[in-house]
Amino acid sequence: MDALERIGFDRLGLVVTPDGTATPAVSAPLLAEFAHVGVRFANPGAITDGLAGPHRDLIRHVRARRGQTTPFAPLFAGFPDKLPAFDDAIFRFLVARVRVIGTPDEKAWQEALDFSDIGWWPASSIPQDTERARADRRAQEMLPRDSRIEWLTVRLVGATELETRLRAWMRGCFTSAASLREDVQNDLGVLAKRLGVDGVEFADVRFRENRTLLFELLWALDRPSLPATGATPDDLLRLFARLTGGDISLTEPVRFPRLSRGDRRVVVNTLEASDRLGDVFRKRGLWLAVDRGLHVGEFRAPRVRETFARLRDSRHDHTSFPSRFERLLADDFIAAVDLAAAEAPGLLGRGLRRLAALTAAASPAEHAAAGGKHATAAGERGVGKRVTTAEKRAALIAAITGAGERIPLRVLLAARAQLADNGHTYPRVVFGKDGSSLPIARPAGHLAVPADFKAELLAAVDAAADAQIAAKGDWSAETVFVEPGLDRLLLPDQLRSTAQGLVQVERGSRLPIGEAKVARLFVHWREDGVTTDLDLSCIALDADFRVVDQVSWTNLSNGPMVHSGDLTSAPDGAEEFLDVDLAKAAEVGRQKRWRYLVPVIYRYAGATFDALAEASAGWMLRDEASREHRVFDPATVANAFALTGGKRYAVPMLLDLRADEILYVDVYVNGYPRSSVEGTGHDIATLVSAVVGRRNTKVSIDDLAQRHVRARGATLVDDPAKATITFGTSDEATYHALRPEKLLAELL
Template sequence: MLTLIRRTLRVPLATGAAGDGRAAARQLDSALLQVGFKASKELLGHVEGLAQPTAYAKTIVDAVRGLVGDDVQHNPYFKDFPHGVPDTVEFWADCVRDALARRVPDFHEIGRGNLLALPRYGRVQHTYEEMLAAHDELLPSIKDHLTVLQLGGTLEEETRRLFLELATSPTPLNEADLTLLAELAEQTGELPDPIPVRENRAVVNAARLARGAAPVVDTVTDVLRLACQASGGDVTLLEPARLRSFRRPERRLLLAALDSTVEESPGKLGDVLKHREQWKRLGERLHPHEHEQWPHAQDVFAVARKQKTVRSLAGRVEIAFQDSDIRKAAEILSTAPGMLVRQVDRLLRHGTKEDVPHIVDAISKAAPETSGRVLCSLLEHLENRTAPDAARVFANRSRRAWITEDSRPPLDQEAVESITAVLEDEILRRLPEVSELTVDPDLLDVTVPLSGKASEEGFGVLPRGSRTWVEGELLRFFTYWRQTEMRTDYDLTAALLGPDLDFQGHVSWTNYHHDGAYYSGDLTDASEGATEFIDIPRDASTSRFVVPQVNVYSGEGFNEVAESMFGFMTRDGDQRGKPFEPSTVRARSAMRGTGRVALPVVFERAGDGWVATWLHLYLRGASWGNRIETNRGVLRETIAGVLSRKYFTVARLAELIRRKSNQDGAKLHLTLDNLLDITASVDNARP
């Protein structure tokens, strides 16, 4: 139930006997307020009617505490933080004097500047209770935000509802949601229709396979994804999976699915070449030679072993490009609408002005058969292609970033406008008809979620490129991590940039305060969890941009630690309170990426507050010793690339909806909750 509440902000109905739970309901409401939440009238009424609601109420509180990161103890190095933070060099000198007074035996390490050899350095010198005693109680503020928890249906109904939401999502899910989908699929045993994202389909099919049910597939790659998921491997096929041995009934189901798919469309054998090595490994597990009743399945593995030759669609397209026959390339691609849309930029770059009408015509025919999120992605791409980008920022499915200069020639303006018109017409056809549209103002700069891979699991988290207003006199961000086995040192850093993204200074373990900003102290061991904070007072700091980053200095990476998170809080200057106050948390995201430097968000000064732009990026970094001093250049390029890009936002979507408005349509209030429903309608309204 914890996961359901955190994921949906809906609380399943309790099944206990009726009684008088009014006292527990009052306690629940009070406990939720302390964490920044409030129970709806229906939820409180439900708790009031329970005879023994204590355990039920505790589960609710535990769920929201974990959502904002209050399920662990956040104890900074300096217990008085943000007060009492010394000068960096003075603090180091005090640590050296303390070590000499204790007659630490390893003087050579101290002489070489190894701070870890100092007994006082990197280890909290006080208890969590002593830290709490050093801080006054948090004073309430009229600016405090409250998130309302709604009452849901039964546990079974809420489980099924979440399963259907994830399984039928029009966008690819992130790693956490894919794992949750797999767990729910094992419980429900249901096969929703449609399942537009193939990764989600493979997860559901794997659960069906475990129960002996036939998978639902329409490409050979669907079968390979299913085999990888069933083996605990990478369903995205980006990383080779170590395939397990399948039981005989499972082998029959997989081979039968392959056979029917190829028999229906022999051209799909061309897809085998893209993952040829994985197919060879799968053939060793399925023993297709033992099953002559499925000859088309045997063809799949014959192609993988190069015993049978087929030319893939991608290969035919490459030949056309090599021959500079752009019209032929567009014609071949027309048989795969999604692939054609993804190749539009290349077609325009290599084609002549005379080729443009043929490309536009091909797009016009393919658009009705193409996924809505792919159309929206191309629309966003073209809006950024009439002028060079400040920098090209690529992010893979693990959010690992790669940055390079934009050396591509800009696309012709007229060609871009022609294709944009085709895309907009098709998207307009799929959008709902409304007579009146209202949009929450805070949503206008939120990017439409075209992929869950561009975000993280958490609370108050938005997709990459989304901009949100942050108010409050003090901006405080934090990182928490807990190591698994190896001693692990993460470092929270804030880069302070000027209007032109010029480097003006930083706050980190090498510089405890700068330009009004303060660092809470360096922790170098997280066997029981560790938290670092940085304060940015709005009036004291003069920097235009503040870029928090989390560096893996040593030890386990973000995917290896037991737990890691980043978040930020806001509060007024007179609110006081302990360093971590859950009710002031505005956002909290998990950190799970393959790089060694995390860039969660960038803050830009705007009026009497800040505008936060979500990044969700990880830089490769070094295997050891990552510091802000060594990655300043790539940091600037990354921020420039993200901030200069035009994203497909809610404001752009609202503009298209208004263009289709009529007198007979229904009224529509666009919120964050129904944004995915609109995205799904665009994706599913194909003829």
Template sequence: MSVDFKETRALLLRRQASVFVEPGAGQQPDDCMQLFDIDLAKLGYALTQRLRARLRTLDLPTLNATRELVWRTLAAQLGGNVQHTPLFRRFPEMVPHNTAALWMDRVLTHFMQAPDQPCLHCGQQGTTHVLKPCQHVVCDACFDGSNYSACPICHRHADRNSPFFLPNPALPQGEAPAPLKLIDLGANMDDAAQALVGALCARKQAMSPVDTDDFKALAAEYGLRLLAWVPEQIPVRENIALLFGTLLKHCEPAAVLAAAAAHIGTATDVIRLVAVYSGADPSLQGQLIYRQVPIEKIRGMARFKTLFTPGSYWNKREHFPLPMTIKRFKMAKLSRPLRRALLTLLERFHPDSLTEDMLRHRTYWVWLGEFLHPHEYHKRYPKVAFAFSVVRKKGPDGTPGPQFETFYASLEKAIMRKDAAAMAALLRKRPGELARRFDHALSVAGDDNTASGAVLAAFAHCVTQFATPVLLTLRALLPTRLHPAGRRIYWPKGSVATGYMVRERRVALPQQAVGDAVALIERELLARFSGKPPVGDFLIDSALGDIIVPFNERTASRSAIQLPRGSVVAVPPAKKVRLFLHWCEPKNGETTDLDLSVAFYDDQWRYVGVCSYYQLTCTGRDGSVIATSAGDLTDAPYPDGASEFVDIDGDLARRNGVRYAVAVLNNYSGMAFENLERAFAGLMLRDDAEGEHFDPRTVALRFDLAGANGVFLPMVFDLGENQLHWLDLYTSGEFEFNSVATSSEAVKAVCPAMIAYFGSGIRMSMYHLALLHAAARAQRVVLRDEDASLRALARHAGEDNASFLGRLRRFAPDDVDTAPALGEAPLFAALLDADIALPENSIVYALRPGVTAANIAASDLIS
């Protein structure tokens, strides 16, 4: 197999479960395919017959290269491409239950045990060993060398050649999960890449990190060939920058900028382009850096007081990496022709628009001006020179620069006057701002029918210009604003999700205005979706009602399964839940300590217990162990890293009054998640706790860790309902699980509020989004219930989309075919699990892969 386009091949395998190989002239025997089958089976995958037949035609080197690519890609997606050895190698057996006694033994050994002396615990002579490099003296009669993988005293990795460490215990093979997921033969890689480029360009919200990486990989490998695949319109400005900024790094600048000119409409587009070209993020949200501050200065700051508890890592450090956000990035080299080309792009814009747009990101433009040198060309580019004078607040001769009132300043004045009509008049000029501030404008209008009418008229005028994700957000949000809520949750921009909760102070919106706006939104959505290709049958899983339509995807965690934040998925009660965490420090030797903990609460969110680094087992009131930790490793040296696990016994937890189990990933030592060589976590659903500690076949969710210091709250298990709530939420600071009062209050504030927020219907579900598509495009809708039974509802002759949508939402029994059969024609399927064989060439969205490969993503349904 050619090594060309290896990133494209890998991403298409990940996204579409397809392998693209040209037919060869050979015919490999069955035994040559056995290694392929064995590797895939270890990951929970199998080959389709047509892919197997194609692979057998390859010569042996090409077959082996293909096998390596497939295994490496799928293993990395699940987390099975690294070593997973916990502190206690015999986990879940042989984990000490008395963590306090173990801690005391460790402390006494650390301070009092010396080499060549009898063990201070058991008194035996000749049983101690000095471990390297930590130099702790460990007794093999008191600490089991066949169980530990690191130093029993400091829990840091040590030289395993020491006689203290005994060989790894043999682990039995775990039970094989069923069924295996299939990977298939791809038809044409270029066609698949072209379709994906078109889909990504058509996105109407900022892409997730996974999509962003794949988009950049396609641009890097295909280069200028990609330009022929780019549609006339790219709705999201960041995506324009991602495409052309990446091409600019790999291709001839003149050709790239000539093609980019048709898509660049504002000054912000230009600086986003330069940001991507320089290797920065196009969102222009600032770059996080760390300034090394003497530790004594940090001790005096109230917000860091929880870092310096007894035994804390920070008590030993001289400096603290204080995070700071700066509005600049390391600039790539700008050649003189490239500088002139960028100035030419800027000079095309109207001077007022140019100046105002640059003021929106003033700090970035001041920085970029140091490299563009606009006043060297002030005669050739006078509008640009003027705009930079305003941005810098001084002219090229040092005199004060001209004054300029922006759109947002005018809007703020109207808000301060509580003049909703003036707000509507201004916002009408900028439909995107109107959509985002519609709720606010109606609140300002209050009971003034004239002002409300002006706001609604502006909304009706601009509704066709609103982005589809915004319309979907408003469709779900507005009905919840008819009644005041207890709390309001914000989702500010950022590289990770940090939801902020405040007390709700807004008054309820008028019912008539909400009803009129919802009707306008729904009519517009149906019109848009009806413009997409029609389908005969539309198959929908009812379980998608608990899956949230993706929002704020820029902050979504990179994961093998793109589960949108706020979604709820069922956890089979018969399965064993094993959480895992893996991280690896960078090669430069910098160290860090991550920790995996689970806190337990009853149905009133009263604290029950915790399983963590300082309490290795959580015991219920009847004495049974409801959770077990595999131990706390305190470093993760390159290249193997470190892994931690926690097993949860749901049945025992329920019997002991536990309702909620909250997973918490804590970054204790201050090194940012994103600066690690790798850092990921997830959960396995296993039939038993035996076998290898990490079994890729059982991975139900695997996600990367991102962002800076702090705490990551990925998920909450509702053991009463056997559900998993995916929160994907970061919070700054640390939860002190050593202090029940602080940790309990923090979790009790965050988790129930987030669960209630998403459960309120404030975000649209994938089920309701699928119904909108089906009402606009399908002749028949087949609903698959959780028991796998099918129900169907057909469109009446001449029935309009709105009426069909109304019947689909009711799905009245007297209107339904209860024994429908799926035909052989291609259909559209929106599935939770792709566990059903579908006709070839069907369009499939599926949250979890299976026997059918998904060929579209959730975000494609909101384009």
């Protein structure tokens, strides 16, 4: 399968069909084979006989994308209808320990866990029997498939159209206003090598991570062209950080990469051509460190030589902006706000909620003006005149109004959502670059501001955001359809660390379960020399996020939820499954106070997720969940993703039984070895409550669409057939909410 064809399928839902004719004897079986893995075509009439043969690689790719590398089989042949009559794990382990006394080898332990002589076999919590596993997989191949299909709808195109669409997608990714996942970045690297980056306007690439990626690709492919790109000194520092494995946020020292004289000439020429050369003084310490390896005196670059000479003489203020801002904020709020508006409007937007809360606090200078004891030299502005809360508020409103056009739109919208919530929603959660999470617990009302001031701030932010949106172009001649339910999908702002699954949505977003009868969760792993035990579990929480029940290897069933049994090793690749009967779960939920069901994948022991030969998880939506049907059917997979990183457990999503929705959690959490639901349930409950609450503090895709309709003068319609612009969750939509690159590039 060609790399461009794979990227076209994964990112755009496109399948290349060679030129030629189509005969029913060939096309009908082809369509049937694709249907078996849940793929259907929006334009089946475009299929040609030339797709026969190449389709096998594509079908293998689809299976892998949906989480299947080999046939899967459960530990219990009777799953989910029939489980062992007795499976008290703790009691079984105690008896096994007694049995194994004196012969502590692996084989003896496996035999000690075999209780078939007293009717306990097959018992869970055992190492994998590879011969039996292979026989079970062969038996699975003989069973019928599920009647339900979670369709992937794709479109047949020619090779030329594929390249055109991929170029447009690449431009959209680079100009996106959010970070990109690592797998997307890798695909962009492939496209840059194959198609070039000539169609990307460097000035349109605003998000710093995406600029750094673009310059890194250009450095690898055509570095002499770098001076013509308009790269800034900060762009170069981030490029150096990327090339040396550093942090592109530039909050840490940047190592200068080992460069040839020709490479150094490219860097110096880029600085010489930059109209932002003076920015080197903003990062003086970093540039002085770089200067030692750059040797600017070797090159004919008069602007650079003169600027670096002044840089060495410390003729300009070399303190960092954050430090200057925080020092000034402690003494003179109004001066600090003015400084942020002038030099760092993005910081003004990101810190708006904190600054708003500080308007009621008195600075040392204000204490001095009021006769207090803590006067400071830096507080000159406040001496002799007390700066009132009203004056601070007016200054902050004026700063937002004056700097509004320079605050990134995504920052404005995020600030608005935070202000609107006004400290009501806690706990909250912050996500790291690796998908790790940090819950933030504060009392309700933390950093809240009075209602009248909140209304003033919201009006200022709205005016600034609407002005930026209106400047993107007039829509007065357009009719717009916004698909119902997009208020449940949050606007992505950090796709970098989201799971590499079939769909790409922001954490806290919701998608409907639909009419499926059973949600079947699964985890698959194959170890590579290190015995590894992954455990699939599910926790039941009530509406207040209290743990009320669980199913795991220590409790294989509680009625609506059924576990397939625990395997403690996977030399041949092992699987665990957990069924949730959705109708029964809703009924039991009313009786037992269940509201949320939270799957968790624990790394109980062994290698980290990313050190395993294979590690994936996901969920199917099924109608035929019985031992008479295949335990795994790729056509029923709603989402599947690779397990990555070195954390102890993963929380992919939760089922909201009351709303019939799946909410994306998608976090990895550290923990102790041999973690289980009994010990981590409270922490998981706190974490998912914070993710559920993100809806109150984030912008939805519906919010963004409606704002564009209003600010750009479009007419909203309720029939997509009457619309010239559509927002939805299908490839027919102008802006596809589940493939958000275009939306993020054009609307933010």
